[in-house]
Amino acid sequence: MWEYSEKVKDHFFNPRNAGAMEDANAVGEVGSLSCGDALKLMLKVNPETDIIEDAKFQTFGCGSAIASSSALTELVIGKTIDEARALTNQDIAEFLDGLPPEKMHCSVMGQEALTAAVAAWKGEELEEDDHEEGALICKCFAVDAGMIERAIRTNKLTTLEMVTFYTKAGGGCSSCREPLEELLSDVNAAMVAEGVIAAADAFVFGAAPVAPPPQKKTTGFVIPDMPPDPPATAAPEPIAIQPIRVKPATAAKLPPAPAPETATSPKGLSLAQETIAIARIIEEMRPIFQADGGDVILMDVDGNKVSVEMTGACAGCQIASLTLGGLRKRIRDELERDFIVVPAPKN
Amino acid sequence: MDPIYLDNNATTRVFPEVVQEMLPFFTEQFGNASSIHAFGEEVGSAMRTARRAVQALIGAEHDHEIIFTSGGTESNNAAIRSALAANPARNELITSAVEHPAILSLADWLEKHEGVVVHRIPVDGKGRLDIDAYRAALGPKTALVSFMWANNETGTIFPVDGLADLAHDAGALFHTDAVQAAGKVPIDLKSTEIDMLSLSSHKLHGPKGLGALYLRKGTRFRPLLRGGHQERGRRGGTENAPAIIGLGKAAEMTLATMAQDLPRIEALRNRLENGIVQKVGHCFITGDTRDRLPNTSTIAFEYIEGEAILMLLNKQGIAASSGSACTSGSLEPSHVLRAMDIPFTAAHGAIRFSLSRETTEAEIDRVIDAVPAIIDQLRDMSPFWSTEGGVAAFNPEYA
Numbered sequence: 162m163w164e165y166s167e168k169v170k171d172h173f174f175n176p177r178n179a180g181a182m183e184d185a186n187a188v189g190e191v192g193s194l195s196c197g198d199a200l201k202l203m204l205k206v207n208p209e210t211d212i213i214e215d216a217k218f219q220t221f222g223c224g225s226a227i228a229s230s231s232a233l234t235e236l237v238i239g240k241t242i243d244e245a246r247a248l249t250n251q252d253i254a255e256f257l258d259g260l261p262p263e264k265m266h267c268s269v270m271g272q273e274a275l276t277a278a279v280a281a282w283k284g285e286e287l288e289e290d291d292h293e294e295g296a297l298i299c300k301c302f303a304v305d306a307g308m309i310e311r312a313i314r315t316n317k318l319t320t321l322e323m324v325t326f327y328t329k330a331g332g333g334c335s336s337c338r339e340p341l342e343e344l345l346s347d348v349n350a351a352m353v354a355e356g357v358i359a360a361a362d363a364f365v366f367g368a369a370p371v372a373p374p375p376q377k378k379t380t381g382f383v384i385p386d387m388p389p390d391p392p393a394t395a396a397p398e399p400i401a402i403q404p405i406r407v408k409p410a411t412a413a414k415l416p417p418a419p420a421p422e423t424a425t426s427p428k429g430l431s432l433a434q435e436t437i438a439i440a441r442i443i444e445e446m447r448p449i450f451q452a453d454g455g456d457v458i459l460m461d462v463d464g465n466k467v468s469v470e471m472t473g474a475c476a477g478c479q480i481a482s483l484t485l486g487g488l489r490k491r492i493r494d495e496l497e498r499d500f501i502v503v504p505a506p507k508n
Numbered sequence: 509m510d511p512i513y514l515d516n517n518a519t520t521r522v523f524p525e526v527v528q529e530m531l532p533f534f535t536e537q538f539g540n541a542s543s544i545h546a547f548g549e550e551v552g553s554a555m556r557t558a559r560r561a562v563q564a565l566i567g568a569e570h571d572h573e574i575i576f577t578s579g580g581t582e583s584n585n586a587a588i589r590s591a592l593a594a595n596p597a598r599n600e601l602i603t604s605a606v607e608h609p610a611i612l613s614l615a616d617w618l619e620k621h622e623g624v625v626v627h628r629i630p631v632d633g634k635g636r637l638d639i640d641a642y643r644a645a646l647g648p649k650t651a652l653v654s655f656m657w658a659n660n661e662t663g664t665i666f667p668v669d670g671l672a673d674l675a676h677d678a679g680a681l682f683h684t685d686a687v688q689a690a691g692k693v694p695i696d697l698k699s700t701e702i703d704m705l706s707l708s709s710h711k712l713h714g715p716k717g718l719g720a721l722y723l724r725k726g727t728r729f730r731p732l733l734r735g736g737h738q739e740r741g742r743r744g745g746t747e748n749a750p751a752i753i754g755l756g757k758a759a760e761m762t763l764a765t766m767a768q769d770l771p772r773i774e775a776l777r778n779r780l781e782n783g784i785v786q787k788v789g790h791c792f793i794t795g796d797t798r799d800r801l802p803n804t805s806t807i808a809f810e811y812i813e814g815e816a817i818l819m820l821l822n823k824q825g826i827a828a829s830s831g832s833a834c835t836s837g838s839l840e841p842s843h844v845l846r847a848m849d850i851p852f853t854a855a856h857g858a859i860r861f862s863l864s865r866e867t868t869e870a871e872i873d874r875v876i877d878a879v880p881a882i883i884d885q886l887r888d889m890s891p892f893w894s895t896e897g898g899v900a901a902f903n904p905e906y907a
Contacts, residue, residue, distance in 0.1 A: 173816070173819060174819075174820075174823065176889065179888070179889045180888065180889070190891070194811070194852050194853050194856070194892060195852040197813065197840075197841065197852075197856050198813065199891055199892070200891070201891040218889075219889055219890060219891035220889055220890070220891065221811065221812065221813060221856075221890045221891055221892055222813050222816070223813050223814075223815035223816055224815055224816050224819045226813070226816075227816060227889060301840075332840070333840055464625075465644075465645075486630065486849065489630075498644065499640070499641055499644030499645065501627065501628070501630075501641075501645075
């Protein structure tokens with residue numbers, strides 16, 4: 162169990178201002194069911210004075226998410242919109258006498274909901290709202306660059322692990338590690354220039370060794386630190402078949418090529434012919450993925466293993482688990498032999 | 509109010525009789541079983557009794573087929589690494605997508621660093637193995653098949669007997685992780701083709717830090733821990749005699765009353781499930797309800813999150829566990845529930861209750877009384893829940 166402060170426990174067991182508000186005039190909503198936590202912040206703002214006269218929350222999430230939401234409402238009631246806007250996730254965490262590092266994202270969620278509610282009151286468009294090309298960094302948890310940069314700056318984050326603890330970005334399939342490293346490196350460099358952090362503390366992109374992403378713990382087993390990966394000798398070539406979009410091979414990330422299996426197609430197809438057929442099946446199924454706001458790209462076919470890259474809303478989780486099975490069945494039915502379909506690159 | 513412990517798949521209370529049996533082996537009969545003097549002799553003889561008790565629990569033909577280890581994880585590591593090392597011409601491992609991390613993280617490592625080809629066989633919505641996919645994955649390169657006997661999260665039982673036959677047809681060895689199954693289902697290894705089986709002492713009211721690996725007579729073996737000649741050279745290191753003797757006593761006690769205990773535990777589990785499902789809407793039982801461990805129940809509650817449920821249960825003295833992301837430090841929910849395609853609306857709110865033979869009807873009734881109010885309390889706070897019983901409209905900015 163987490164070591165929560167007495168204040169966190171108090172705000173979880175006796176949440177303040179929980180429930181719906183009928184006459185809210187500024188609402189901010191963040192998170193989703195698939196991501197595991199969500200917060201709807203409702204404010205009643207006096208139009209004359211801009212003072213937040215009442216606040217309520219509805220939260221789906223763990224103990225610290227509920228406590229952070231409760232703390233947020235206590236913090237904003239009585240403040241003007243501009244005073245509330247100045248609040249950071251640190252203020253929420255401090256109000257609760259601290260949160261475990263792994264749970265800091267709960268305070269960030271509170272701050273994000275507040276930002277959304279303030280923007281709604283002011284009638285502003287959120288810049289993060291449009292998810293322009295490249296803005297969405299972590300597809301698993303739908304975290305965009307703007308939110309990550311705010312978390313890095315507010316909390317002076319300098320490691321990838323802490324970025325994940327505060328924003329959840331990179332905590333799913335971890336395929337966004339590279340852009341995440343770049344972003345952290347850029348923001349840290351700017352912070353060094355501004356004199357906010359020391360140059361020695363700044364994260365520098367490409368500076369070895371890079372801390373591994375937090376290991377997934379599933380049922381309480383602690384996975385020991387592992388030595389760095391040996392350099393991959395031969396990365397599998399991506400298969401260039403139009404009109405499938407092929408991502409450049411990320412050589413360092415792909416596992417070393419396993420010994421190619423001698424695949425025996427019951428239909429007498431060569432591996433290349435099978436690959437073309439798989440590419441066609443994936444192309445046919447792409448509209449299904451796209452309808453869900455995602456996409457699927459064929460990365461590799463090796464023996465009976467079809468590697469695909471999943472993108473879009475909650476790639477690592479929802480769409481992947483729901484539809485890879487369907488994709489596999491289609492491939493299996495068409496080619497009359499068993500294939501496994503795996504999201505790649507994992508790790 | 510006395511606390512209620514319903515997390516017996518995590519670990520169990522050591523039986524007081526087991527502790528009594530162990531105690532003399534710390535301060536009086538403390539000898540090393542390898543020694544020639546009387547101190548060693550007493551320990552050696554007590555360990556033989558313990559080995560036979562474990563043999564009886566799992567229906568092994570010979571007592572020397574039992575190798576004592578430091579736990580389920582070591583047994584699993586030893587079995588998998590031995591099978592690969594003993595069959596250098598074969599480099600493929602077949603396992604399932606829902607194994608314990610003691611199997612899966614080793615499989616990931618072997619795949620990434622040691623050139624082993626790993627097949628992870630998927631499961632259906634009830635957690636049942638895709639047998640066609642398993643058949644298709646078997647081949648002349650398969651060194652080992654490792655499937656769990658019963659799943660730790662849902663209790664779903666795999667038909668390991670038949671799965672072992674298929675492995676042997678392909679010339680592969682068969683290992684089963686029976687850490688959750690041992691003591692909870694009848695096991696008779698001599699009537700099966702299973703080559704190796706892992707079990708853990710602390711899951712059946714024995715001490716922690718001890719496990720056993722069953723190795724069928726004649727199976728080629730390469731030790732994981734090389735050292736002295738203990739365990740017939742198959743596991744080096746001075747035996748943890750007190751713990752071995754504790755496991756022996758726990759195995760003996762479990763077997764002696766198993767026939768009466770299991771139906772009673774199952775009836776209590778069903779009482780719990782019926783009680784909760786009848787009183788709480790929007791929840792369902794996960795796993796294969798027709799073939800499940802009698803003590804395990806994982807119930808998925810929609811639109812709320814597991815850690816919050818556990819904290820409120822804990823406040824009322826009820827200990828359970830969750831496959832939720834938030835309790836484990838990982839950010840995604842249980843790999844088992846995801847492999848089963850349990851919708852995210854429910855996977856985050858899955859709670860596991862696991863009973864033991866010490867669980868009473870009064871305890872179960874107290875849990876049935878406590879759960880509905882806890883679920884209501886959290887749903888009232890959830891933005892996805894509306895009082896009309898439906899799902900509230902929710903349009904998050906970043907979803």
